[in-house]
Amino acid sequence: MGLTAQSSGIHAFLEELNQSSVKADAIIALAGNPNTGKSTVFNGLTGLNQHTGNWPGKTVILARGNYQHRNKNITLVDLPGTYSLLANSADEQVARDFICFGNPDATVVVADATCIERNLNLVLQVMEVTTKTILCVNLIDEAKRKNIAIDCSGLEKILGIPVIPAVARDKVGLTELKDAIHKVAIEKKPICPHPLIYNESIENAINQLQNDVETLLQGKFNSRWAAMRLLDGDATMITEMLHHLKKDQRQEPLAIRRGEAHCYE
Template structure:
Protein backbone atom coordinates (compact mmCIF):
# COMPACT_ATOMS: atom_id res chain seq x y z
CA UNK A 1 0.00 0.00 0.00
CA UNK A 2 1.27 3.50 -0.82
CA UNK A 3 -0.08 6.79 0.46
CA UNK A 4 -1.67 7.58 -2.91
CA UNK A 5 -3.78 4.41 -2.87
CA UNK A 6 -7.04 3.80 -1.16
CA UNK A 7 -6.88 1.54 1.87
CA UNK A 8 -9.31 -1.35 1.37
CA UNK A 9 -11.12 -2.66 4.45
CA UNK A 10 -13.13 -5.90 4.37
CA UNK A 11 -15.91 -5.89 6.93
CA UNK A 12 -16.70 -9.40 8.15
CA UNK A 13 -18.61 -10.91 11.05
CA UNK A 14 -21.49 -13.11 12.13
CA UNK A 15 -24.98 -12.01 11.06
CA UNK A 16 -26.52 -9.25 13.15
CA UNK A 17 -23.37 -8.07 14.91
CA UNK A 18 -23.70 -4.49 13.63
CA UNK A 19 -21.41 -4.59 10.58
CA UNK A 20 -23.69 -2.41 8.48
CA UNK A 21 -24.20 -0.07 11.43
CA UNK A 22 -20.41 0.35 11.68
CA UNK A 23 -20.26 0.72 7.89
CA UNK A 24 -22.97 3.39 7.82
CA UNK A 25 -21.49 5.31 10.76
CA UNK A 26 -18.06 5.43 9.12
CA UNK A 27 -19.03 5.98 5.48
CA UNK A 28 -22.15 8.10 5.97
CA UNK A 29 -23.99 5.74 3.63
CA UNK A 30 -27.20 4.00 4.37
CA UNK A 31 -26.80 0.27 4.03
CA UNK A 32 -29.95 -1.41 5.22
CA UNK A 33 -29.71 -2.56 8.84
CA UNK A 34 -32.21 -4.40 10.92
CA UNK A 35 -32.78 -7.10 13.39
CA UNK A 36 -32.90 -10.17 11.23
CA UNK A 37 -30.08 -12.16 9.71
CA UNK A 38 -28.85 -12.07 6.15
CA UNK A 39 -29.87 -8.57 5.17
CA UNK A 40 -26.58 -7.61 3.60
CA UNK A 41 -26.35 -9.65 0.45
CA UNK A 42 -23.88 -8.08 -1.96
CA UNK A 43 -20.60 -6.32 -1.33
CA UNK A 44 -21.72 -2.80 -0.45
CA UNK A 45 -18.89 -0.29 -0.72
CA UNK A 46 -18.34 3.11 0.84
CA UNK A 47 -15.48 5.45 1.58
CA UNK A 48 -14.20 7.65 4.38
CA UNK A 49 -11.08 9.66 5.14
CA UNK A 50 -9.10 9.36 8.34
CA UNK A 51 -5.76 10.94 9.23
CA UNK A 52 -5.30 12.01 5.62
CA UNK A 53 -5.83 8.52 4.20
CA UNK A 54 -8.72 7.45 2.01
CA UNK A 55 -10.41 4.20 3.01
CA UNK A 56 -12.69 2.01 0.92
CA UNK A 57 -14.87 -0.17 3.10
CA UNK A 58 -16.58 -3.31 1.79
CA UNK A 59 -19.53 -4.53 3.86
CA UNK A 60 -19.66 -8.33 3.49
CA UNK A 61 -22.64 -10.60 4.21
CA UNK A 62 -22.82 -11.92 7.76
CA UNK A 63 -21.48 -15.47 8.13
CA UNK A 64 -20.82 -17.90 10.95
CA UNK A 65 -17.92 -19.47 9.11
CA UNK A 66 -15.69 -19.08 6.08
CA UNK A 67 -16.00 -22.72 5.09
CA UNK A 68 -18.00 -22.19 1.93
CA UNK A 69 -21.20 -24.02 2.78
CA UNK A 70 -23.31 -21.20 1.40
CA UNK A 71 -23.10 -18.46 -1.22
CA UNK A 72 -22.71 -15.83 1.53
CA UNK A 73 -19.78 -17.64 3.08
CA UNK A 74 -18.10 -17.96 -0.27
CA UNK A 75 -18.62 -14.26 -1.04
CA UNK A 76 -17.07 -13.29 2.31
CA UNK A 77 -14.20 -15.74 2.00
CA UNK A 78 -13.43 -14.81 -1.60
CA UNK A 79 -13.26 -11.14 -0.79
CA UNK A 80 -10.96 -11.69 2.18
CA UNK A 81 -8.74 -14.05 0.13
CA UNK A 82 -8.77 -12.51 -3.33
CA UNK A 83 -10.04 -8.94 -2.89
CA UNK A 84 -6.63 -7.95 -1.51
CA UNK A 85 -8.01 -6.03 1.47
CA UNK A 86 -5.37 -4.08 3.40
CA UNK A 87 -7.19 -4.91 6.63
CA UNK A 88 -10.03 -7.28 7.51
CA UNK A 89 -12.23 -5.84 10.23
CA UNK A 90 -14.10 -8.56 12.11
CA UNK A 91 -17.12 -7.30 14.03
CA UNK A 92 -18.18 -9.50 16.94
CA UNK A 93 -21.09 -9.37 19.36
CA UNK A 94 -19.87 -8.59 22.88
CA UNK A 95 -22.80 -10.53 24.34
CA UNK A 96 -21.91 -13.75 22.46
CA UNK A 97 -18.16 -13.54 22.26
CA UNK A 98 -17.35 -17.23 22.35
CA UNK A 99 -19.56 -18.11 19.39
CA UNK A 100 -18.40 -15.05 17.45
CA UNK A 101 -14.70 -15.72 17.96
CA UNK A 102 -14.97 -18.83 15.80
CA UNK A 103 -15.15 -16.66 12.70
CA UNK A 104 -12.43 -14.34 14.00
CA UNK A 105 -10.10 -17.33 14.44
CA UNK A 106 -10.86 -18.47 10.90
CA UNK A 107 -9.98 -15.04 9.53
CA UNK A 108 -6.80 -15.08 11.62
CA UNK A 109 -5.79 -18.28 9.81
CA UNK A 110 -6.06 -16.49 6.48
CA UNK A 111 -4.50 -13.13 7.21
CA UNK A 112 -2.41 -11.25 9.80
CA UNK A 113 -3.89 -7.91 8.85
CA UNK A 114 -6.89 -7.95 11.09
CA UNK A 115 -8.65 -5.70 13.60
CA UNK A 116 -11.30 -7.07 15.94
CA UNK A 117 -14.26 -4.83 16.77
CA UNK A 118 -16.20 -5.93 19.86
CA UNK A 119 -19.55 -4.26 19.18
CA UNK A 120 -22.81 -4.05 21.13
CA UNK A 121 -20.86 -3.10 24.24
CA UNK A 122 -23.92 -1.21 25.52
CA UNK A 123 -25.97 -4.42 25.32
CA UNK A 124 -23.22 -6.33 27.10
CA UNK A 125 -23.15 -3.73 29.85
CA UNK A 126 -26.90 -3.93 30.22
CA UNK A 127 -26.60 -7.70 30.64
CA UNK A 128 -23.81 -7.39 33.19
CA UNK A 129 -21.20 -8.79 30.77
CA UNK A 130 -17.76 -7.19 30.83
CA UNK A 131 -15.18 -7.70 28.11
CA UNK A 132 -11.49 -7.22 28.89
CA UNK A 133 -10.44 -6.00 25.43
CA UNK A 134 -6.82 -5.54 26.43
CA UNK A 135 -6.48 -9.12 27.59
CA UNK A 136 -8.36 -10.37 24.55
CA UNK A 137 -5.97 -8.44 22.35
CA UNK A 138 -2.97 -9.96 24.14
CA UNK A 139 -4.39 -13.48 23.85
CA UNK A 140 -5.34 -13.18 20.17
CA UNK A 141 -2.39 -11.06 19.11
CA UNK A 142 -4.54 -8.56 17.19
CA UNK A 143 -5.89 -5.07 18.00
CA UNK A 144 -9.26 -5.22 19.75
CA UNK A 145 -11.55 -2.17 19.89
CA UNK A 146 -14.75 -1.92 21.93
CA UNK A 147 -17.66 -0.14 20.23
CA UNK A 148 -21.33 0.62 20.55
CA UNK A 149 -21.85 1.47 16.88
CA UNK A 150 -25.49 2.48 17.14
CA UNK A 151 -24.47 5.06 19.76
CA UNK A 152 -21.40 5.94 17.67
CA UNK A 153 -19.07 5.03 20.52
CA UNK A 154 -15.54 3.81 19.88
CA UNK A 155 -15.55 4.61 16.16
CA UNK A 156 -12.63 7.02 16.24
CA UNK A 157 -10.52 4.38 18.05
CA UNK A 158 -11.64 1.86 15.44
CA UNK A 159 -10.51 4.13 12.60
CA UNK A 160 -7.17 4.63 14.38
CA UNK A 161 -6.68 0.86 14.66
CA UNK A 162 -7.52 0.36 10.96
CA UNK A 163 -5.10 3.13 10.05
CA UNK A 164 -2.34 1.65 12.23
CA UNK A 165 -2.63 -1.85 10.77
CA UNK A 166 -3.07 -0.66 7.17
CA UNK A 167 0.01 1.55 7.34
CA UNK A 168 2.14 -1.01 9.17
CA UNK A 169 2.45 1.08 12.34
CA UNK A 170 0.94 -1.89 14.17
CA UNK A 171 1.76 -5.40 13.00
CA UNK A 172 -0.68 -7.98 14.42
CA UNK A 173 0.67 -11.41 15.34
CA UNK A 174 -2.46 -13.56 15.33
CA UNK A 175 -2.61 -16.61 17.56
CA UNK A 176 -2.08 -19.71 15.44
CA UNK A 177 -4.33 -22.64 16.28
CA UNK A 178 -2.46 -25.94 16.42
CA UNK A 179 -4.18 -29.16 15.42
CA UNK A 180 -3.35 -32.79 16.25
CA UNK A 181 0.18 -33.97 15.57
CA UNK A 182 -1.02 -36.03 12.61
CA UNK A 183 -2.63 -33.03 10.96
CA UNK A 184 0.30 -30.77 11.74
CA UNK A 185 2.67 -33.23 10.07
CA UNK A 186 0.51 -33.38 6.96
CA UNK A 187 0.19 -29.58 6.92
CA UNK A 188 3.93 -29.19 7.17
CA UNK A 189 4.56 -31.43 4.15
CA UNK A 190 1.88 -29.85 2.05
CA UNK A 191 2.79 -26.31 3.04
CA UNK A 192 6.34 -26.80 1.83
CA UNK A 193 5.06 -27.78 -1.62
CA UNK A 194 2.41 -25.09 -1.79
CA UNK A 195 4.36 -22.08 -0.53
CA UNK A 196 6.53 -21.57 -3.66
CA UNK A 197 3.45 -21.85 -5.92
CA UNK A 198 1.44 -19.27 -4.03
CA UNK A 199 4.12 -16.57 -4.15
CA UNK A 200 2.80 -14.80 -1.12
CA UNK A 201 -0.72 -14.40 -2.53
CA UNK A 202 -2.38 -16.64 0.07
CA UNK A 203 -1.24 -18.03 3.39
CA UNK A 204 0.18 -21.49 2.56
CA UNK A 205 -0.66 -22.97 5.97
CA UNK A 206 -4.31 -22.04 5.51
CA UNK A 207 -4.41 -23.36 1.92
CA UNK A 208 -2.82 -26.62 3.15
CA UNK A 209 -5.49 -26.96 5.84
CA UNK A 210 -8.26 -26.34 3.31
CA UNK A 211 -6.86 -28.91 0.89
CA UNK A 212 -6.64 -31.46 3.67
CA UNK A 213 -10.23 -30.60 4.45
CA UNK A 214 -11.18 -31.50 0.86
CA UNK A 215 -12.33 -27.96 0.09
CA UNK A 216 -12.41 -27.98 -3.71
CA UNK A 217 -14.26 -24.68 -3.93
CA UNK A 218 -11.03 -22.97 -2.92
CA UNK A 219 -9.22 -24.43 -5.93
CA UNK A 220 -12.06 -23.39 -8.21
CA UNK A 221 -11.97 -19.88 -6.80
CA UNK A 222 -8.21 -19.72 -7.18
CA UNK A 223 -8.64 -20.56 -10.85
CA UNK A 224 -11.17 -17.80 -11.12
CA UNK A 225 -9.24 -15.11 -9.27
CA UNK A 226 -5.54 -15.87 -9.57
CA UNK A 227 -3.22 -15.77 -12.53
CA UNK A 228 -1.80 -18.85 -14.23
CA UNK A 229 1.44 -18.90 -12.30
CA UNK A 230 -0.24 -19.94 -9.07
CA UNK A 231 -2.44 -22.61 -10.61
CA UNK A 232 -0.31 -25.78 -10.53
CA UNK A 233 -1.79 -26.30 -7.08
CA UNK A 234 -4.21 -28.74 -8.70
CA UNK A 235 -1.39 -31.22 -9.06
CA UNK A 236 -0.42 -30.82 -5.41
CA UNK A 237 -3.95 -31.37 -4.23
CA UNK A 238 -4.66 -34.45 -6.33
CA UNK A 239 -5.58 -37.29 -4.08
CA UNK A 240 -4.82 -35.27 -0.98
CA UNK A 241 -8.09 -35.11 0.84
CA UNK A 242 -9.47 -38.62 0.43
CA UNK A 243 -6.21 -40.32 1.25
CA UNK A 244 -5.10 -38.36 4.30
CA UNK A 245 -5.95 -40.12 7.50
CA UNK A 246 -8.68 -38.46 9.51
CA UNK A 247 -7.66 -36.99 12.86
Protein backbone atom coordinates in the same frame (compact mmCIF):
# COMPACT_ATOMS: atom_id res chain seq x y z
CA MET B 1 -9.48 -24.42 -16.47
CA GLY B 2 -11.93 -21.78 -17.68
CA LEU B 3 -13.07 -18.77 -15.75
CA THR B 4 -16.15 -19.93 -13.87
CA ALA B 5 -19.03 -17.63 -12.93
CA GLN B 6 -17.92 -18.08 -9.37
CA SER B 7 -14.29 -17.23 -9.92
CA SER B 8 -15.11 -14.26 -12.18
CA GLY B 9 -17.17 -12.53 -9.46
CA ILE B 10 -14.26 -11.38 -7.34
CA HIS B 11 -12.34 -10.03 -10.35
CA ALA B 12 -15.31 -8.12 -11.72
CA PHE B 13 -15.90 -6.66 -8.24
CA LEU B 14 -12.25 -5.63 -7.89
CA GLU B 15 -12.33 -3.99 -11.35
CA GLU B 16 -15.44 -2.10 -10.31
CA LEU B 17 -13.81 -0.95 -7.06
CA ASN B 18 -10.73 0.09 -8.98
CA GLN B 19 -12.78 2.21 -11.40
CA SER B 20 -14.60 3.99 -8.59
CA SER B 21 -14.45 7.80 -8.81
CA VAL B 22 -12.97 8.05 -5.29
CA LYS B 23 -9.36 6.87 -5.26
CA ALA B 24 -8.90 4.74 -2.16
CA ASP B 25 -5.73 4.80 -0.10
CA ALA B 26 -6.90 1.57 1.54
CA ILE B 27 -9.69 -0.94 1.03
CA ILE B 28 -11.11 -2.52 4.15
CA ALA B 29 -13.33 -5.59 4.45
CA LEU B 30 -16.01 -5.50 7.13
CA ALA B 31 -16.93 -9.04 8.13
CA GLY B 32 -18.81 -10.74 10.93
CA ASN B 33 -21.65 -13.04 11.89
CA PRO B 34 -25.15 -11.76 11.01
CA ASN B 35 -26.59 -9.15 13.42
CA THR B 36 -23.34 -8.14 15.07
CA GLY B 37 -23.75 -4.52 13.96
CA LYS B 38 -21.59 -4.54 10.82
CA SER B 39 -23.95 -2.27 8.91
CA THR B 40 -24.25 0.01 11.95
CA VAL B 41 -20.43 0.29 12.05
CA PHE B 42 -20.43 0.80 8.26
CA ASN B 43 -23.08 3.55 8.45
CA GLY B 44 -21.36 5.18 11.43
CA LEU B 45 -18.06 5.39 9.55
CA THR B 46 -19.22 6.24 6.02
CA GLY B 47 -22.38 8.30 6.63
CA LEU B 48 -24.03 8.99 3.28
CA ASN B 49 -21.00 8.15 1.15
CA GLN B 50 -22.34 4.75 0.20
CA HIS B 51 -23.11 2.73 -2.86
CA THR B 52 -25.05 -0.53 -2.89
CA GLY B 53 -24.86 -3.05 -5.68
CA ASN B 54 -24.96 -6.71 -6.60
CA TRP B 55 -21.89 -8.88 -6.39
CA PRO B 56 -21.17 -9.62 -10.07
CA GLY B 57 -22.84 -12.87 -11.14
CA LYS B 58 -24.76 -13.37 -7.88
CA THR B 59 -27.91 -12.03 -6.28
CA VAL B 60 -25.90 -11.05 -3.22
CA ILE B 61 -26.17 -7.36 -2.38
CA LEU B 62 -23.32 -5.59 -0.70
CA ALA B 63 -22.53 -2.01 0.13
CA ARG B 64 -19.34 -0.08 -0.12
CA GLY B 65 -18.64 3.38 1.19
CA ASN B 66 -15.90 5.85 1.93
CA TYR B 67 -14.66 7.96 4.79
CA GLN B 68 -11.69 10.21 5.34
CA HIS B 69 -9.40 9.85 8.32
CA ARG B 70 -6.08 11.65 8.81
CA ASN B 71 -6.22 12.84 5.19
CA LYS B 72 -6.57 9.33 3.81
CA ASN B 73 -9.50 8.00 1.78
CA ILE B 74 -10.65 4.70 3.13
CA THR B 75 -13.10 2.46 1.26
CA LEU B 76 -15.13 0.03 3.37
CA VAL B 77 -16.84 -3.04 1.93
CA ASP B 78 -19.75 -4.22 4.11
CA LEU B 79 -19.70 -7.98 3.48
CA PRO B 80 -22.73 -10.25 3.93
CA GLY B 81 -22.97 -11.83 7.38
CA THR B 82 -21.05 -15.08 7.65
CA TYR B 83 -20.45 -17.64 10.38
CA SER B 84 -17.53 -19.27 8.62
CA LEU B 85 -15.09 -18.95 5.74
CA LEU B 86 -15.84 -22.58 4.90
CA ALA B 87 -18.64 -21.17 2.80
CA ASN B 88 -22.03 -22.86 2.72
CA SER B 89 -24.17 -20.22 1.02
CA ALA B 90 -23.80 -17.63 -1.77
CA ASP B 91 -23.55 -14.91 0.92
CA GLU B 92 -20.76 -16.76 2.70
CA GLN B 93 -18.92 -17.42 -0.57
CA VAL B 94 -18.92 -13.71 -1.41
CA ALA B 95 -17.53 -12.81 2.03
CA ARG B 96 -14.95 -15.60 1.79
CA ASP B 97 -13.82 -14.65 -1.73
CA PHE B 98 -13.31 -11.01 -0.81
CA ILE B 99 -11.35 -11.79 2.37
CA CYS B 100 -9.29 -14.60 0.86
CA PHE B 101 -8.73 -13.35 -2.69
CA GLY B 102 -9.54 -9.62 -2.71
CA ASN B 103 -6.33 -8.72 -0.86
CA PRO B 104 -7.99 -6.06 1.36
CA ASP B 105 -5.60 -3.79 3.27
CA ALA B 106 -7.26 -4.91 6.50
CA THR B 107 -10.22 -7.04 7.53
CA VAL B 108 -12.31 -5.83 10.46
CA VAL B 109 -14.35 -8.59 12.07
CA VAL B 110 -17.30 -7.19 14.02
CA ALA B 111 -18.23 -9.50 16.89
CA ASP B 112 -21.17 -9.55 19.29
CA ALA B 113 -19.94 -9.02 22.86
CA THR B 114 -22.94 -10.93 24.26
CA CYS B 115 -21.85 -14.19 22.55
CA ILE B 116 -18.17 -13.66 21.89
CA GLU B 117 -17.21 -17.37 21.87
CA ARG B 118 -19.44 -18.15 18.90
CA ASN B 119 -18.09 -15.10 17.05
CA LEU B 120 -14.45 -16.01 17.69
CA ASN B 121 -14.76 -18.93 15.26
CA LEU B 122 -14.83 -16.51 12.32
CA VAL B 123 -12.14 -14.31 13.90
CA LEU B 124 -9.76 -17.27 14.15
CA GLN B 125 -10.51 -18.29 10.56
CA VAL B 126 -9.81 -14.77 9.25
CA MET B 127 -6.57 -14.66 11.29
CA GLU B 128 -5.47 -17.80 9.46
CA VAL B 129 -5.91 -16.08 6.10
CA THR B 130 -4.43 -12.68 6.82
CA THR B 131 -2.27 -11.05 9.45
CA LYS B 132 -4.12 -7.79 8.81
CA THR B 133 -7.07 -8.62 11.04
CA ILE B 134 -8.76 -6.25 13.51
CA LEU B 135 -11.44 -7.36 15.97
CA CYS B 136 -14.21 -4.90 16.84
CA VAL B 137 -16.16 -6.17 19.87
CA ASN B 138 -19.53 -4.47 19.40
CA LEU B 139 -22.72 -4.38 21.50
CA ILE B 140 -20.71 -3.77 24.66
CA ASP B 141 -23.80 -1.99 26.10
CA GLU B 142 -25.92 -5.14 25.65
CA ALA B 143 -23.18 -7.24 27.22
CA LYS B 144 -23.07 -4.91 30.25
CA ARG B 145 -26.84 -5.24 30.62
CA LYS B 146 -26.34 -9.01 30.76
CA ASN B 147 -23.46 -8.69 33.27
CA ILE B 148 -20.92 -9.86 30.70
CA ALA B 149 -17.55 -8.12 30.87
CA ILE B 150 -15.16 -8.49 27.93
CA ASP B 151 -11.44 -8.20 28.68
CA CYS B 152 -10.43 -6.61 25.37
CA SER B 153 -6.76 -6.10 26.28
CA GLY B 154 -6.62 -9.73 27.46
CA LEU B 155 -8.16 -10.81 24.14
CA GLU B 156 -5.62 -8.66 22.31
CA LYS B 157 -2.76 -10.48 24.08
CA ILE B 158 -4.21 -13.94 23.46
CA LEU B 159 -5.08 -13.35 19.80
CA GLY B 160 -2.16 -11.06 18.91
CA ILE B 161 -4.40 -8.64 16.93
CA PRO B 162 -5.89 -5.19 17.75
CA VAL B 163 -9.18 -5.48 19.66
CA ILE B 164 -11.49 -2.45 19.78
CA PRO B 165 -14.58 -2.36 22.04
CA ALA B 166 -17.57 -0.48 20.57
CA VAL B 167 -21.18 0.51 20.94
CA ALA B 168 -21.69 1.25 17.25
CA ARG B 169 -25.31 2.36 17.67
CA ASP B 170 -24.05 5.26 19.85
CA LYS B 171 -20.89 5.75 17.74
CA VAL B 172 -18.76 4.74 20.74
CA GLY B 173 -15.39 3.24 19.75
CA LEU B 174 -15.58 4.27 16.08
CA THR B 175 -12.71 6.80 16.33
CA GLU B 176 -10.54 4.12 17.97
CA LEU B 177 -11.54 1.74 15.18
CA LYS B 178 -10.55 4.30 12.52
CA ASP B 179 -7.20 4.74 14.29
CA ALA B 180 -6.63 0.97 14.35
CA ILE B 181 -7.51 0.70 10.64
CA HIS B 182 -5.09 3.55 9.89
CA LYS B 183 -2.25 1.83 11.77
CA VAL B 184 -2.76 -1.49 10.01
CA ALA B 185 -3.81 -0.42 6.49
CA ILE B 186 -1.94 2.87 6.02
CA GLU B 187 1.05 2.74 8.38
CA LYS B 188 1.35 -1.03 7.71
CA LYS B 189 2.03 -1.71 11.37
CA PRO B 190 2.92 -5.41 11.45
CA ILE B 191 0.53 -7.70 13.31
CA CYS B 192 1.49 -11.19 14.39
CA PRO B 193 -1.71 -13.13 15.05
CA HIS B 194 -1.15 -16.11 17.31
CA PRO B 195 -1.90 -19.16 15.21
CA LEU B 196 -4.42 -21.75 16.30
CA ILE B 197 -2.57 -25.03 16.90
CA TYR B 198 -4.47 -28.21 15.95
CA ASN B 199 -3.89 -31.73 17.21
CA GLU B 200 -0.65 -33.52 16.36
CA SER B 201 -1.89 -35.54 13.38
CA ILE B 202 -3.45 -32.46 11.74
CA GLU B 203 -0.33 -30.37 12.44
CA ASN B 204 1.85 -33.10 10.89
CA ALA B 205 -0.32 -33.21 7.77
CA ILE B 206 -0.30 -29.40 7.52
CA ASN B 207 3.51 -29.28 7.83
CA GLN B 208 4.01 -31.91 5.19
CA LEU B 209 1.66 -30.23 2.70
CA GLN B 210 2.90 -26.74 3.55
CA ASN B 211 6.43 -27.63 2.47
CA ASP B 212 5.14 -29.15 -0.77
CA VAL B 213 2.92 -26.21 -1.75
CA GLU B 214 5.23 -23.39 -0.65
CA THR B 215 6.89 -22.84 -4.06
CA LEU B 216 3.69 -23.49 -6.02
CA LEU B 217 1.96 -20.63 -4.20
CA GLN B 218 4.41 -17.97 -5.48
CA GLY B 219 3.98 -16.06 -2.22
CA LYS B 220 0.33 -15.32 -3.12
CA PHE B 221 -1.23 -17.09 -0.18
CA ASN B 222 -0.23 -17.99 3.31
CA SER B 223 1.06 -21.53 2.78
CA ARG B 224 -0.27 -22.82 6.12
CA TRP B 225 -3.75 -21.59 5.23
CA ALA B 226 -3.53 -23.08 1.72
CA ALA B 227 -2.37 -26.44 3.13
CA MET B 228 -5.36 -26.50 5.50
CA ARG B 229 -7.78 -25.78 2.65
CA LEU B 230 -6.26 -28.61 0.61
CA LEU B 231 -6.76 -30.90 3.60
CA ASP B 232 -10.40 -29.76 3.84
CA GLY B 233 -10.80 -30.71 0.17
CA ASP B 234 -13.26 -27.83 -0.36
CA ALA B 235 -13.65 -27.93 -4.17
CA THR B 236 -14.86 -24.33 -4.60
CA MET B 237 -11.95 -23.02 -2.55
CA ILE B 238 -9.39 -25.11 -4.44
CA THR B 239 -10.83 -23.98 -7.81
CA GLU B 240 -10.59 -20.38 -6.68
CA MET B 241 -7.00 -20.82 -5.45
CA LEU B 242 -5.93 -22.45 -8.72
CA HIS B 243 -7.55 -19.66 -10.65
CA HIS B 244 -5.64 -17.05 -8.65
CA LEU B 245 -2.36 -18.84 -9.19
CA LYS B 246 -2.96 -18.90 -12.97
CA LYS B 247 -4.30 -15.44 -13.47
CA ASP B 248 -2.14 -12.86 -15.22
CA GLN B 249 -1.11 -9.40 -14.04
CA ARG B 250 -4.14 -7.68 -15.65
CA GLN B 251 -6.35 -9.45 -13.13
CA GLU B 252 -4.69 -7.87 -10.09
CA PRO B 253 -6.01 -4.31 -10.26
CA LEU B 254 -5.76 -3.48 -6.56
CA ALA B 255 -2.26 -4.82 -6.08
CA ILE B 256 -0.98 -3.15 -9.23
CA ARG B 257 -2.58 0.18 -8.47
CA ARG B 258 -0.86 0.32 -5.12
CA GLY B 259 2.36 -1.16 -6.46
CA GLU B 260 2.27 -3.91 -3.86
CA ALA B 261 2.85 -7.59 -3.85
CA HIS B 262 0.37 -9.86 -2.13
CA CYS B 263 1.39 -9.92 1.48
CA TYR B 264 0.33 -12.81 3.63
CA GLU B 265 3.13 -13.25 6.11
